[in-house]
Amino acid sequence: MKHFRKLKILLSLFVLTVHADLPCAPRQYEESVVCVCNTTYCDTVTREVPDGGNYIMYTSSKSGKRFSKSYGSTQAQSYINDNEHFDMVLDIQPETMYQTIEGFGGAVTDSAGFNWKSLPPAVQQHLINSYCSEDGLEYSMIRVPNGSTDFSTRPYAYNEYPVNDTKLTNFTLAPEDILYKVPMIQACMKVAKLDVEVVTATWAPPRWMSIKEESSGFKYLNEDYYQAYADYQCKFAELYNEQGIRVWGLSAANEPLLPFLYDVKEETQLWSTKKMSKFLKNNLGPTIRNCSVRDIRILAVDDQRFALPPLFESIAEDEEVLKYIDGIAVHYYFDERTPPAILARISKKYPDRFILSTEACAGFKPTDIPKVDLGSWERAKIYIKDILENLNYNLVAWIDWNMCLNKEGGPTWVKNFVDSPVIVDAPNEEFLKQPTFYAMGHFSKFIPRFSRRVRVSKVFPTEDLDVQDIQALEQSHYDTVAFLTPNDSIVVVIHNEAKETKSAKIRVGQQELFVKLDAESISTIEVAYLD
Numbered sequence: 030m031k032h033f034r035k036l037k038i039l040l041s042l043f044v045l046t047v048h049a050d051l052p053c054a055p056r057q058y059e060e061s062v063v064c065v066c067n068t069t070y071c072d073t074v075t076r077e078v079p080d081g082g083n084y085i086m087y088t089s090s091k092s093g094k095r096f097s098k099s100y101g102s103t104q105a106q107s108y109i110n111d112n113e114h115f116d117m118v119l120d121i122q123p124e125t126m127y128q129t130i131e132g133f134g135g136a137v138t139d140s141a142g143f144n145w146k147s148l149p150p151a152v153q154q155h156l157i158n159s160y161c162s163e164d165g166l167e168y169s170m171i172r173v174p175n176g177s178t179d180f181s182t183r184p185y186a187y188n189e190y191p192v193n194d195t196k197l198t199n200f201t202l203a204p205e206d207i208l209y210k211v212p213m214i215q216a217c218m219k220v221a222k223l224d225v226e227v228v229t230a231t232w233a234p235p236r237w238m239s240i241k242e243e244s245s246g247f248k249y250l251n252e253d254y255y256q257a258y259a260d261y262q263c264k265f266a267e268l269y270n271e272q273g274i275r276v277w278g279l280s281a282a283n284e285p286l287l288p289f290l291y292d293v294k295e296e297t298q299l300w301s302t303k304k305m306s307k308f309l310k311n312n313l314g315p316t317i318r319n320c321s322v323r324d325i326r327i328l329a330v331d332d333q334r335f336a337l338p339p340l341f342e343s344i345a346e347d348e349e350v351l352k353y354i355d356g357i358a359v360h361y362y363f364d365e366r367t368p369p370a371i372l373a374r375i376s377k378k379y380p381d382r383f384i385l386s387t388e389a390c391a392g393f394k395p396t397d398i399p400k401v402d403l404g405s406w407e408r409a410k411i412y413i414k415d416i417l418e419n420l421n422y423n424l425v426a427w428i429d430w431n432m433c434l435n436k437e438g439g440p441t442w443v444k445n446f447v448d449s450p451v452i453v454d455a456p457n458e459e460f461l462k463q464p465t466f467y468a469m470g471h472f473s474k475f476i477p478r479f480s481r482r483v484r485v486s487k488v489f490p491t492e493d494l495d496v497q498d499i500q501a502l503e504q505s506h507y508d509t510v511a512f513l514t515p516n517d518s519i520v521v522v523i524h525n526e527a528k529e530t531k532s533a534k535i536r537v538g539q540q541e542l543f544v545k546l547d548a549e550s551i552s553t554i555e556v557a558y559l560d
């Protein structure tokens with residue numbers, strides 16, 4: 030009996046592999062592959078709907094799998110304790126629900142727009158489909174900077190002239206908006222199934238609104254222009270709205286503590302807790318609530334985790350400020366230095382305020398050489414681990430930085446070259462999808478808006494474990510998250526960091542299924558939920 034069951038488990042591990050989609054056109058680099066898209070070819074992936082009793086599994090791995098599909102069937106949960114045959118046993122408990130997902134996406138910076146536009150039209154369309162369509166990652170959120178950032182070819186703001194023009198009589202969008210960013214966002218919206226939610230932030234306002242402190246070189250917003258700056262935010266939303274792009278959320282400033290910590294003086298403004306409170310309460314809050322573009326969510330922080338105490342927790346003590354804060358935006362840089370416990374503390378104390386991740390990229394540290402590391406699975410792992418951690422700490426969205434860059438990691442007028450999930454090679458009329466692209470997709474494509482995170486518990490294989498075994502298991506090379514989608518399916522994402530294949534048993538309701546997790550891989554498994 031026991032042997033028979035073992036055999037059944039073994040058989041169910043050898044599931045049929047079918048490729049209905051266009052597979053990756055691989056180009057091998059040292060660690061892993063990139064997938065090449067050109068005028069005539071680009072890989073696709075469609076999400077299939079699992080019917081009762083079956084599951085679909087998608088795997089990407091260091092060895093070169095990219096959304097490789099496999100199918101299998103579930104079986105009624107057995108009461109025989111065979112847990113010891115598996116490296117991992119997961120018990121999904123959909124009756125315990127956590128946060129509701131808003132979405133996943135990337136940023137349309139000026140540089141992303143330039144790179145996209147530098148490709149022939151057919152390749153541009155492949156790039157948009159890869160990110161936004163049902164054949165691709167199904168991005169449902171986009172972050173767009175208001176004015177220029179380090180990922181621009183020049184610094185600029187709107188209404189730079191005339192100076193001291195508090196009525197903003199000369200506010201028009203820049204050529205960067207009209208020629209690159211607006212068309213790129215519109216192209217994404219056109220092929221996306223869900224509404225694309227747009228989040229914005231300002232890096233630097235018009236120069237006349239700032240005061241430069243001679244001694245330190247820091248720039249502050251001149252308090253005389255707080256209202257003009259608030260109006261500027263609303264105006265930007267109105268002009269984008271005229272282009273059919275609705276601003277869903279905005280933050281008061283991008284990385285307001287950056288100048289203080291990293292001595293960066295360009296493209297950024299330093300904000301103290303006190304000034305931020307004052308600006309939110311007296312200017313930005315009332316202005317955005319009254320902006321003709323309705324229902325814009327105001328996001329606090331928009332900086333690293335370590336900025337959460339000064340730029341949210343302190344500010345939130347004043348009810349008059351808190352009432353204008355709908356959510357909290359965090360960036361992921363240096364997450365390893367600030368443990369996620371702070372996210373748990375905030376979501377516990379402020380359950381009505383959502384937290385989302387609004388910026389991330391690989392290759393940003395000075396020691397990250399090369400800046401664009403083609404085929405790096407290590408960088409995919411960084412994305413996967415950060416997204417898993419954030420989702421397990423109740424974040425509702427995870428938005429990547431530049432949607433595409435060139436082979437150098439730019440353009441960037443301040444020479445802040447970094448990596449991107451899509452690298453554009455305009456002279457060769459192609460773009461390369463990095464492992465980070467697929468890392469994003471294992472979440473973005475399968476966890477649609479309004480999915481609810483559900484409890485996953487790891488079951489210890491046998492009851493007679495000693496303390497050492499338990500510790501080893503707790504530190505095992507896995508990480509996982511599960512969701513109940515609006516269509517009543519269960520989506521489980523599992524990261525196997527180990528250098529060996531692992532087996533897993535997953536229990537969902539009255540069913541169970543057995544899967545093999547490739548060495549150094551990420552898998553998304555979708556199964557109909559029959560409770």
Ligand SMILES: *[C@@H]1O[C@H](CO)[C@@H](O)[C@H](O)[C@H]1NC(C)=O
Nearest residue numbers: 054055065066067068069070
């Ligand atoms: C485009 O990519 C496909 C698949 O890799 C390849 O067969 C084809 O030759 C490429 N076309 C061009 C113009 O490079």
Ligand SMILES: *[C@@H]1O[C@H](CO)[C@@H](O)[C@H](O)[C@H]1NC(C)=O
Nearest residue numbers: 188189190191192199200201
């Ligand atoms: C309005 O802004 C444009 C640049 O966007 C500038 O060339 C022009 O001089 C400005 N108009 C006035 C009256 O300052």
Ligand SMILES: *[C@@H]1O[C@H](CO)[C@@H](O)[C@H](O)[C@H]1NC(C)=O
Nearest residue numbers: 191192193194237238251253
């Ligand atoms: C603009 O306002 C600043 C004070 O904020 C003042 O020093 C400057 O002279 C003004 N410039 C013009 C052209 O009005």
Ligand SMILES: *[C@@H]1O[C@H](CO)[C@@H](O)[C@H](O)[C@H]1NC(C)=O
Nearest residue numbers: 175234258261262263265266
């Ligand atoms: C864009 O930035 C300007 C100032 O730089 C600000 O007044 C305006 O409100 C911003 N718009 C949005 C939607 O953030």
Ligand SMILES: *[C@@H]1O[C@H](CO)[C@@H](O)[C@H](O)[C@H]1NC(C)=O
Nearest residue numbers: 314315316317318319320321
């Ligand atoms: C709200 O906007 C309207 C129209 O733009 C304006 O007349 C009114 O003064 C504004 N109210 C507040 C409180 O800002």
Ligand SMILES: *[C@@H]1O[C@H](CO)[C@@H](O)[C@H](O)[C@H]1NC(C)=O
Nearest residue numbers: 076077078079477515516518
């Ligand atoms: C979810 O259900 C809706 C409505 O029944 C359907 O249109 C949609 O295609 C389904 N999506 C998936 C991913 O199953």
